[in-house]
Amino acid sequence: MYLVHHLSSSFQTGPFKDCQQAKEAGHANSGIYMIKPENSNEPVQLWCENSLDPGGWAVIQKRTDGSVNFFRNWDSYKKGFGNVDGEYWLGLENIYMLTNQDNYRLLIELEDWSNKKVYAEYSSFRLEPESEFYRLRLGTYQGNAGDSMIWHNGKQFTTLDRDRDTYTGKGILMLLYIRKSCSMQQIPLVVPPYAYITLSRNNTVRAPE
Numbered sequence: 001m002y003l004v005h006h007l008s009s010s011f012q013t014g015p016f017k018d019c020q021q022a023k024e025a026g027h028a029n030s031g032i033y034m035i036k037p038e039n040s041n042e043p044v045q046l047w048c049e050n051s052l053d054p055g056g057w058a059v060i061q062k063r064t065d066g067s068v069n070f071f072r073n074w075d076s077y078k079k080g081f082g083n084v085d086g087e088y089w090l091g092l093e094n095i096y097m098l099t100n101q102d103n104y105r106l107l108i109e110l111e112d113w114s115n116k117k118v119y120a121e122y123s124s125f126r127l128e129p130e131s132e133f134y135r136l137r138l139g140t141y142q143g144n145a146g147d148s149m150i151w152h153n154g155k156q157f158t159t160l161d162r163d164r165d166t167y168t169g170k171g172i173l174m175l176l177y178i179r180k181s182c183s184m185q186q187i188p189l190v191v192p193p194y195a196y197i198t199l200s201r202n203n204t205v206r207a208p209e
Contacts, residue, residue, distance in 0.1 A: 019048035020056030037097035060090040074159045099126035118145035
């Protein structure tokens with residue numbers, strides 16, 4: 001069962017605290033929106049995805065064709081990079097601000113070369129501040145992609161110039177998108193044709209096919 005969101009009588013233009021607030025203000029189309037988390041000093045552009053039930057998902061990472069280099073240093077991952085209408089990473093600081101203003105759910109979707117789709121969904125998702133090297137906090141898993149993130153839960157973020165990982169494999173976070181019930185996924189550097197991660201607020205549950 002999905003919750004029905006009440007649409008505001010006055011059509012707002014933003015910026016919004018997250019993609020769900022944008023949807024509640026009457027913006028039903030997927031696209032680029034100005035988002036300003038409650039404790040952030042300035043807004044940021046991100047892709048809001050409303051084609052996934054129940055809508056209001058914030059895409060925090062997307063990779064589709066390998067056109068953007070994701071093998072980057074700490075500063076790049078902190079600030080974000082890429083193109084919002086293509087492949088991009090929202091940035092650790094932006095994700096931290098976004099996920100610490102409310103409760104979020106993480107969803108990760110992958111599609112391979114034969115168009116087979118799998119997903120991983122987590123009941124909660126947030127990052128700790130930079131002083132904790134954006135340590136990852138995840139809730140319980142459901143899905144058919146396998147719970148590969150179990151090894152990264154509670155770990156600090158690692159980049160090529162700041163190794164905070166006690167394991168030989170690098171990269172706690174590679175692809176993400178969130179909704180006010182949040183979802184997240186990690187994929188390898190060599191990616192299939194389509195993969196992205198979203199966040200959503202935690203008052204709704206989205207169950208992919």
